[in-house]
Amino acid sequence: MKVAIIGTGNMASGLANTLAGAKHEVTLGSRDPGKASALAEKIGLGVRGGGITAAAKLAGVVILAIPFGAAADALKEAGDLAGKVLVDISNPISADYKSLLIGHTTSAAEKIQALAPKAKVVKAFNTIFAQLLPAEARQGKSLQVFVASNDEAAKAEVSALAQSIGFDALDAGPLSNSRFIEPIGEMNIHFGYFLGKGTVVAPAWVAV
Numbered sequence: 001m002k003v004a005i006i007g008t009g010n011m012a013s014g015l016a017n018t019l020a021g022a023k024h025e026v027t028l029g030s031r032d033p034g035k036a037s038a039l040a041e042k043i044g045l046g047v048r049g050g051g052i053t054a055a056a057k058l059a060g061v062v063i064l065a066i067p068f069g070a071a072a073d074a075l076k077e078a079g080d081l082a083g084k085v086l087v088d089i090s091n092p093i094s095a096d097y098k099s100l101l102i103g104h105t106t107s108a109a110e111k112i113q114a115l116a117p118k119a120k121v122v123k124a125f126n127t128i129f130a131q132l133l134p135a136e137a138r139q140g141k142s143l144q145v146f147v148a149s150n151d152e153a154a155k156a157e158v159s160a161l162a163q164s165i166g167f168d169a170l171d172a173g174p175l176s177n178s179r180f181i182e183p184i185g186e187m188n189i190h191f192g193y194f195l196g197k198g199t200v201v202a203p204a205w206v207a208v
């Protein structure tokens with residue numbers, strides 16, 4: 001798949017590495033194009049880097065790997081996303097990581113859909129710590145990625161993307177279910193940072 005990743009931080013770098021390793025065509029986009037080019041060069045594996053507009057233009061799937069609060073600016077820079085799959089991986093949390101800033105009647109994913117009404121927004125990966133993106137860090141364990149969207153084809157595409165890098169994609173229903181998935185991400189952060197488990201844990205839905 002042709003994937004644009006907006007951002008050059010922990011998630012952007014981990015996703016770019018893993019996705020490119022699985023033979024996806026990855027372009028990093030940053031508000032500082034030089035930073036994206038430098039990261040792309042460091043990763044290798046055919047990853048390219050540049051500005052946000054150029055990266056988004058080349059791709060069918062655009063992953064926003066930036067803080068939720070930066071989404072409006074980045075989407076403005078991304079330009080026309082009509083018909084593209086837009087993946088929201090964010091946890092809309094406070095600066096101290098301890099609480100969610102959005103919830104109950106909406107979610108970060110729904111806000112992003114409102115900002116990019118012609119894109120097909122998919123919520124995914126918000127419950128996976130960056131440290132667990134490299135396959136070797138998962139030590140053979142199959143971790144679940146909860147995937148929510150109002151567009152079934154987009155959901156299938158992002159599920160295939162997650163599966164191609166060794167995750168178990170779980171259909172989590174419509175985009176409005178992000179109201180429930182984002183609190184799970186926040187609970188995971190509490191386990192990872194405040195309850196002593198470290199950033200090597202991930203939630204899973206278990207059937208008996």
Ligand SMILES: NC(=O)c1ccc[n+]([C@@H]2O[C@H](COP(=O)([O-])OP(=O)(O)OC[C@H]3O[C@@H](n4cnc5c(N)ncnc54)[C@H](OP(=O)(O)O)[C@@H]3O)[C@@H](O)[C@H]2O)c1
Pocket residue numbers: 007008009010011012030031032035064065066067068069070071073074089090091092125126127128129130131
């Ligand atoms: N880290 C995790 O384990 C984890 C797990 C699940 C989900 N998430 C979510 O993934 C997203 C990224 O997290 P991260 O840990 O990778 O963050 P990070 O390492 O702090 O990187 C954030 C990136 O966002 C960019 N950015 C910030 N403001 C921007 C703006 N106004 N316009 C364009 N780009 C902007 C930064 O660019 P500059 O370098 O130019 O400042 C940087 O590349 C967040 O929404 C987070 O909630 C993170």
